[in-house]
Amino acid sequence: MKNLFSTPKNLLFSIAMGILALVINLYPIPFFANVQFIVGNTLTVIVAVLCGPWYALITSMFASTGLMLIWDSYHVFAIFSLEALFLGFCRRRDIYALYGSIIFWVLIGMPIFYLMANIFFELPAEHLPFVTLKQAINSLIYTSIASLLILMLPKLWLFETKIKDKQRRTLSKQMVYFITLMITLSLLFSALYFNFISLNKQQSLIKKNQQETVFHLSYAGEQYIEMHTKVIKNAAQFFTLVNNTSAEQQPLLSNLHNNYPGFISMLITDDKAKIVSATPITRFKDIHSSNHLSVKDRDYFIEAFYNQKIFTSSVFVGRGFGNDAIIAISAPYFQKDAPLQPAGIIEGSLDLKYFSAIDYDFNKHKNQSVILTDEANSIIYASDELNLKVMSPFKYSIHNGFYVTDLQLLNLKNTASNIPEYIYASKELNNGWKIYVIEPFSPLLKQAEKQMLTSFIILLAALLFSFFISNRISQLLTVPLEMVANHFGKLNQNDLNTQVLDESSPREVYSLYQRLLTSKQELISHQLALEETVALRTLELENANQKLQELVDKDPLTNLFNRRFAEHKFTEIRDFCLRSEQAITVAVLDLDFFKAINDSYGHLAGDECLRQVSEQLSQHFKRDIDILARYGGEEFILILPMTNALNIEHHLNEFRIKLAATKINAPNSEQNFNITASIGAITANASYHAQLDKWIKIADDNLYQAKAQGRNRVIVSIINPEAES
Ligand SMILES: Nc1nc2c(ncn2[C@@H]2O[C@H](COP(=O)(O)OP(=O)(O)OP(=O)(O)O)[C@@H](O)[C@H]2O)c(=O)[nH]1
Secondary structure, eight states: OOOOOOOHHHHHHHHHHHHHHHHHSSEEEEEBBEEEEOTHHHHHHHHHHHHHHHHHOOOOOOOHHHHHHHHTHHHHHHHHHHHHHHHHHHTTTTTTHHHHHHHHHIIIIHHHHHHHHHHOOOGGGGGHHHHHHHHHHHHHHHHHHHHHHHHOGGGGOOOOOOOOOOOOOOOOHHHHHHHHHHHHHHHHHHHHHHHHHHHHHHHHHHHHHHHHHHHHHHHHHHHHHHHHHHHHHHHHHHHHHHHHOOHHHHHHHHHHHOOTTEEEEEEEEETTTTTTEEEEEHHHHHHHHHHBBBOSHHHIIIIIIIIISSSEEEEEHHHHHHHEEEEEEEEEOOSOTTTEEEEEEEEEETTTHHHHHHHHHHHTTTEEEEEETTTTTTTTOOOGGGGOOSSSBBBOOOOOOOOOOOSOOEEOOOOOOOOEEEEEEEEEEESOOOEEEEEEEEEHHHHHHHHHHHHHHHHHHHHHHHHHHHHHHHHHHHHHHHHHHHHHTOOOGGGGGGGOOOOOOHHHHHHHHHHHHHHHHHHHHHHHHHHHHHHHHHHHHHHHHHHHHHHBBBBBOOOOHHHHHHHHHHHHHHHHHHHHEEEEEEEEEETTTHHHHHHHHHHHHHHHHHHHHHHHHHHSSSTTOOOEEEETTTTTEEESOOOOOTHHHHHHHHHHHHHOOOOOEOOOSOEEOOOOOOEEEEEHHHHHHOOOHHHHHHHHHHHHHHTTTTOOEEEEEEEHHHHHH
């Protein structure tokens, strides 16, 4: 664990960001219904990108605490911790945060969030996809904002990072990301903005539509009641004026009823509350058989007869004429000669089913339902689909404002629930009745969800599209650059004339290419001139070196090797002969009476003599491996490897004889002279001795012998090393 948080600076940063995120998350931005946007998590993403997964986890814990406080749900810890870790690990693998966020929400976040919401949220199933989608979109928003902040304020974030990726990113990768980021942000914001506008418009349309419906329905209802009240009132006046008998009243009443079918039934009573006429006639027959039914206990009789006013009852179940839910409208009629003395009442029972007709007429919006209540809040009429019982009290709960919307919301079925079921508008009629127009809330939610889903799909498609487009755009730059780099990387002079960029490459790249080409051409010609100079200098140097070497190794007068070279070369020759067990001959040659030559013919003639002897030597001992050296003065040393002990003496004698026969011209004179040489030599197996001196000693002794024996002779010692030892 210690290793995970090894940088105190990062730890402090992640905690500070966490606290800030907690505070910001306490104030979510309301969008629509129960959907809010959180922005505090932006800081979690920043920490994930800058400091890695474990620090992001700390920040996320704080940020989630803020959300837990407002949403009262512990699930936020799980989902947002996972998101923080995922983004942190994506960053380690060099995956940009936005790509990471898309991968996370599509593959992990949305399924988990949906599952958790299903288990822990007190939301109806139809709200879940909407809330889940919103969370994914919300995350894309705060991830994009975080990515932009990191890009725009790079100097702000100086942190020792544990992120392993330190690779330099390609231009095309960066360009693709910037473009994707911009498209995501602009698309998301515009999609949300237009969704918001469209939802608002939708809501005001619904509101307007409902209010209009309420207005029309209430007007129609009022008209309906007013008209029927007027009918009863006029009928009462008519019967007051005419004051006819019950037998005469019956056809008049039937006729009236025929003209106003809105009444289920109508009746006329006398001053004893006994029904004297009634319509429809079928029901009246029943009344006759039930022996002069009295209505004196009915409100519509009492109110109209005793209080002498036109009365409209609340809704009630009729008795005697059937068991329909009715509203009774009644009015007193008076005796002709005693206008203040009621002679009875006329009553009409309004057919409540009439409202289904006007409901149907006005119900232009398919989802709308209508409820009509009387002044005692009893249901007079309710659209069939609501399954509400007529005459039962109208029970509902008004939504407490938890959902963000301008609409009025209520619950009918589950009055204890926080989740609104219906959008409503209501109006009170003149007579104290109330009309409600309601429609379900969930279609609006579905609409919002559909818009969110469409935005999300468009976003994904746009991302894919922008990915390809920006890839293509960046290729316009990077491909020619790559070609130029390759071209100049392995270019030789012949390739210079090959055109690598076609017409489609950008002008800037082409100009860069041309400038590089010019520099390269200059470089190549400069290089060629340089190479020529270097070759010349090298040759001169080699010659000088050779000369130097010759000066070091050779005797300038005779052009034979010098003593130092001979001694040095001996070791090499001996090693070589040692491996093949070959014999070596070392001979010391000394010119006889050379001093006399100098003395007689001069020093120059002596030099010439030395040169000619050397030439003779070179001609006679002509194997490459023979070393012929001037040992000093008029003395020469011959190192002859791989010699045959049997004929070496003969070979040396041949030279001696040839030399003796050679005429040597003294320079600057007509004179010539002969010279002889004495040779002492040793022939032995290479293993004889490592020191040349040992060999020379024997050869010298032999030379001394040769001189002593009269000069111009060869004495060779053949030494068998085994015999020696
Ligand atoms: N011209 C000339 N003479 C040289 C050179 N080196 C040595 N000498 C001479 O060679 C002579 C050698 O004389 P000595 O050592 O007495 O030998 P020699 O006269 O050949 O007598 P023996 O060896 O006994 O036959 C000397 O006079 C040297 O000055 C040289 O490079 N050029």
